[in-house]
Amino acid sequence: MASQNSSRALAPRRHDEILKRLAADGSVGIAELAAFFDVSRETIRRDMKLLAERGQLDLVHGGARSFAATEAALPLRSQENAAGKAAIGRAAAALVEDGMVVFLDSGTSALEVANALIGKQNLTICTTSLVIALLLCRQPSMRVHILGGEIDPIEEAASGIDALEAIGRYRIDIAFLGAGGLTPDGTITDFTRSGAEQRAQMVTHAAKTYFLLDSSKFGRLTPMRIRNFERASGIIVDAPPPVPSGHGLKKKGMKVIVAG
Amino acid sequence: MASQNSSRALAPRRHDEILKRLAADGSVGIAELAAFFDVSRETIRRDMKLLAERGQLDLVHGGARSFAATEAALPLRSQENAAGKAAIGRAAAALVEDGMVVFLDSGTSALEVANALIGKQNLTICTTSLVIALLLCRQPSMRVHILGGEIDPIEEAASGIDALEAIGRYRIDIAFLGAGGLTPDGTITDFTRSGAEQRAQMVTHAAKTYFLLDSSKFGRLTPMRIRNFERASGIIVDAPPPVPSGHGLKKKGMKVIVAG
DNA sequence: CGTCCAATGCCACTTTTTGCAACAAAGCCT
DNA sequence: AGGCTTTGTTGCAAAAAGTGGCATTGGACG
Numbered sequence: 001m002a003s004q005n006s007s008r009a010l011a012p013r014r015h016d017e018i019l020k021r022l023a024a025d026g027s028v029g030i031a032e033l034a035a036f037f038d039v040s041r042e043t044i045r046r047d048m049k050l051l052a053e054r055g056q057l058d059l060v061h062g063g064a065r066s067f068a069a070t071e072a073a074l075p076l077r078s079q080e081n082a083a084g085k086a087a088i089g090r091a092a093a094a095l096v097e098d099g100m101v102v103f104l105d106s107g108t109s110a111l112e113v114a115n116a117l118i119g120k121q122n123l124t125i126c127t128t129s130l131v132i133a134l135l136l137c138r139q140p141s142m143r144v145h146i147l148g149g150e151i152d153p154i155e156e157a158a159s160g161i162d163a164l165e166a167i168g169r170y171r172i173d174i175a176f177l178g179a180g181g182l183t184p185d186g187t188i189t190d191f192t193r194s195g196a197e198q199r200a201q202m203v204t205h206a207a208k209t210y211f212l213l214d215s216s217k218f219g220r221l222t223p224m225r226i227r228n229f230e231r232a233s234g235i236i237v238d239a240p241p242p243v244p245s246g247h248g249l250k251k252k253g254m255k256v257i258v259a260g
Numbered sequence: 261m262a263s264q265n266s267s268r269a270l271a272p273r274r275h276d277e278i279l280k281r282l283a284a285d286g287s288v289g290i291a292e293l294a295a296f297f298d299v300s301r302e303t304i305r306r307d308m309k310l311l312a313e314r315g316q317l318d319l320v321h322g323g324a325r326s327f328a329a330t331e332a333a334l335p336l337r338s339q340e341n342a343a344g345k346a347a348i349g350r351a352a353a354a355l356v357e358d359g360m361v362v363f364l365d366s367g368t369s370a371l372e373v374a375n376a377l378i379g380k381q382n383l384t385i386c387t388t389s390l391v392i393a394l395l396l397c398r399q400p401s402m403r404v405h406i407l408g409g410e411i412d413p414i415e416e417a418a419s420g421i422d423a424l425e426a427i428g429r430y431r432i433d434i435a436f437l438g439a440g441g442l443t444p445d446g447t448i449t450d451f452t453r454s455g456a457e458q459r460a461q462m463v464t465h466a467a468k469t470y471f472l473l474d475s476s477k478f479g480r481l482t483p484m485r486i487r488n489f490e491r492a493s494g495i496i497v498d499a500p501p502p503v504p505s506g507h508g509l510k511k512k513g514m515k516v517i518v519a520g
Numbered sequence: 521c522g523t524c525c526a527a528t529g530c531c532a533c534t535t536t537t538t539g540c541a542a543c544a545a546a547g548c549c550t
Numbered sequence: 551a552g553g554c555t556t557t558g559t560t561g562c563a564a565a566a567a568g569t570g571g572c573a574t575t576g577g578a579c580g
Contacts, residue, residue, distance in 0.1 A: 010287050010289055010320060010321070010322050010323050010325070011320065011321060011322070011537080012287060012320050012325050013286070013287050013325075016286070030557080030558095031556095031557095039538075039539085040538070040539050040540080041557085041558095042538075042539070042540085042558090042559090043537080043538060043539080045557090045558075045559090046537085046538085061546070061547080061556095061557065061558085062547095062556080062557065062558095130390050130393050130394045130397070130406070131394065133390050133411055134390045134391065134394065134416060137390070137411040137412075137413045137416055138413065138416075143410060143411075144410070144411040144413075145408070145409065145410050145411065145422075146390070146406060146408055146409065146411060146418055147408045148405070148406055148407045148408025148409070148418070148422070148423075148426050149405065149406065149408070150403060150404070150405050151393055151397040151403075151404040151405065151406060152397075153397045153398065153404075156394060156397055156398075158406055158408070162405075162408070162426070162429070163408075166408050166422070169422070271527080290567080290568095291566090291567090299528075299529085300528070300529050300530080301567080301568090302528075302529070302530085302568090302569090303527080303528060303529080305567090305568075305569090306527085306528085321536065321537075321566095321567065321568085322537090322566080322567065
């Protein structure tokens with residue numbers, strides 16, 4: 001990391017590091033930084049005061065907190081079954097190792113996965129979702145790619161021919177896809193033709209694919225069957241699916257991961 | 261590593277090393293360099309002063325820092341010269357008619373244009389900026405396309421080969437581009453090679469192109485010249501540019517629109 | 521060979537930055 | 551509430567860095 005050797009670090013270097021940590025973690029402690037740079041706490045405090053006057057951070061007792069973090073809580077949309085989706089997010093993130101190329105679909109479940117991925121090292125993220133791209137591109141040590149195309153205002157994500165075609169250009173280690181519903185006989189379905197096609201394409205292109213299905217999707221009937229869904233590695237759910245659905249999935253060789 | 265042996269290093273050799281370190285670490289200390297070259301601190305200071313006058317580095321107490329690194333993160337930039345940028349946004353929006361296909365670059369000025377476009381009917385928006393896409397896709401009667409590619413975390417926008425290539429697929433009526441600076445002789449420049457290339461591509465593809473330059477950009481020297489910039493229709497500014505710059509632009513047939 | 525000149529170092533002096541110490545305020549535990 | 555620890559503030563002195571003047575040096579060049 002940044003070196004402070006024998007000579008003291010330049011003030012701007014400290015400022016950069018402070019802002020960097022702030023961007024990464026949302027907050028930093030004074031003692032922590034003073035030790036890192038081997039300077040007194042007053043010095044760090046003075047740095048922070050200066051940055052605060054420039055409006056670059058928010059001073060709090062014992063350190064500073066990122067302005068952006070407090071203001072940027074906006075993209076969180078009303079969520080049904082928020083706890084379940086968060087659990088799914090954590091379970092999904094557990095499958096991701098440092099250095100992987102990860103595809104994240106649009107939708108609230110995928111957003112939870114994105115949240116849970118924060119802190120992993122050296123990931124390459126590929127997504128159609130504007131919100132996910134915005135969230136993760138602010139993380140250091142993550143490279144984010146967005147698939148181009150027309151934005152679907154409901155999903156706030158790229159869709160259409162361009163996105164479909166762009167998928168082919170990537171080599172994905174692991175993909176996490178949303179879906180519209182899970183039928184009683186264990187078929188994964190989608191709301192729209194283009195969504196189903198996009199996800200089908202992804203299943204065939206990624207080394208591993210998991211569908212994210214929170215319990216509100218169980219038994220829901222949506223019109224489009226997702227082609228090739230049975231070639232996915234498995235589904236991640238927040239509660240055991242109804243027996244017939246689960247049975248159908250297992251018969252096709254798919255793993256059912258129940259997040260707790 | 262570079263040798264300084266018994267004989268003193270030549271001035272140009274020192275300059276190269278200073279710039280090299282700057283490029284590598286973002287900043288260098290005077291004491292550090294003086295020891296390395298076995299010269300007095302004054303000498304290094306004189307070197308740096310010279311390089312600073314050439315616009316190759318930014319002097320700070322105790323050393324120097326790289327200019328490129330000074331480009332502030334997006335949330336901070338949005339605050340500087342906010343009024344000027346808002347005026348530019350309104351002036352730009354006035355050039356847009358219902359039904360047009362509009363390209364919006366990344367950057368805070370373009371974001372202001374996006375804001376000012378709200379309310380127009382039946383626009384098709386094409387952008388690289390995540391924030392702009394998110395903002396406008398929530399507007400009814402706007403269709404938004406995002407160019408795919410790797411996200412530049414500073415701009416929070418797509419860049420790179422994919423974005424460059426995607427530009428060619430659209431037919432744009434009017435494009436609004438940001439830029440890094442406007443030199444005294446009326447050349448429009450950019451911070452990065454890829455940014456300059458992307459904008460050059462856009463200038464040749466759009467029916468009309470306008471550069472957005474708030475007054476903080478006047479006289480600023482950034483490294484890359486934007487190819488073909490003189491084929492743009494004009495620039496939109498929040499204050500009259502310095503006489504020599506303005507003269508240079510008009511000689512090239514570009515309109516200078518001063519927003520008030 | 522002598523002179524000139526740019527580059528460098530040295531020095532005295534100013535300005536900025538930093539650390540220290542003492543005290544006030546805020547938080548925390550019982 | 552009371553006592554203890556951590557954090558914030560402030561004034562001051564020391565250290566580090568910046569500045570400008572001047573002397574020295576080592577070539578370059580006539």
